[in-house]
Structure formats: structure tokens, C-alpha cells
Amino acid sequence: MNRSQYKVIAQRIFKSENQRIAVEAVIFEGLSSYEAEKRFDVPKGTLSRNVRKYKREVEYLNTVVAA
Secondary structure (H helix, E strand, O other): OOHHHHHHHHHHHOOOHHHHHHHHHHHHHOOOHHHHHHHHOOOOOOHHHHHHHHHHHHHHHHHHHHO
16 A cells, blocks of 8 residues: 555544654654654554454455455
């Protein structure tokens, strides 16, 4: 997935703009979830769950495309 594809998916699955930006930083810039939570003011302990949610969504979309 590239960043423009990420933004379409993130817009649908994350309510908060801070969460979208933080997950993007983890996925594309290699920040740790902990570091991104601090940097983007995301509640502690939620970002790793959001990253997993995004990865599951991408996996699902890839499965749909391959079918």
C-alpha cells in the first residue's frame, strides 16, 4: 500500500485525525507505537491496536482482490 491508498483506508476505519497520522508514522516512517503515541498525542496503549486493525484491513482487501 502507498500513502494515498493508506489515507483512503484510514479515513474509513479511524475516527481521529491524530490516530490516522500516528498509524501512518508507524507504518511508513518506522516509528514505534510508543513513540508515535507520545509524538501525536494518542491515548496510551491504543496505537498498536490501531496498527493491527489497519494491517488486518489491508490483508482483507488483498484477499478480496485475489479472489
